[in-house]
Amino acid sequence: DQQVKQNSPSLSVQEGRISILNCDYTNSMFDYFLWYKKYPAEGPTFLISISSIKDKNEDGRFTVFLNKSAKHLSLHIVPSQPGDSAVYFCAASFSGSARQLTFGSGTQLTVLP
């Protein structure tokens, strides 16, 4: 049973527009959420995170929103750039899990020039 779900395997957006990547989770014990970005033939790299005590965290062009009641988080990229084309993984953890990360299946973002 997947505790972290990314239901969209792929997303295409035009350069300059907003990219919105979505993630749902089922385990209400999760209290920390992260987004990782992965290019082909490389390992995932940390992008942005959010604690469950917040509902928004922003870092430059990247903003993560958390809706605890809906068990949903999203990553907004504005404006999208061709270099943002990658697979984006949502991940979650809770303190009782010794902080291991549970990942979603990923969304391939393609930003079209």
Place this chain on the structure above:
Amino acid sequence: DARVTQTPRHKVTEMGQEVTMRCQPILGHNTVFWYRQTMMQGLELLAYFRNRAPLDDSGMPKDRFSAEMPDATLATLKIQPSEPRDSAVYFCASGLSVYGYTFGSGTRLTVV
């Protein structure tokens, strides 16, 4: 620039053979993970060490997979015997906390 080093980058082996993947975590990191990436499941946690002690290996098929940290500079993931369904990219990650886990570039395993 500190990085997690994984070897080999690619491995092709025949079914039934033993496969050993190695990981050199970043110096000073006390937490090491092994993940497997497949098309269907995304990134699956296989095993997890803190201060070289295994904390969780419930994601591993115990009959064929084993993970060890013989010292602080080396983590190994072994598959014996390997099967075609083990074909995937295996990632090692290290860190001090969930806020800063760094992944290696992975070992792409193909079992034919």
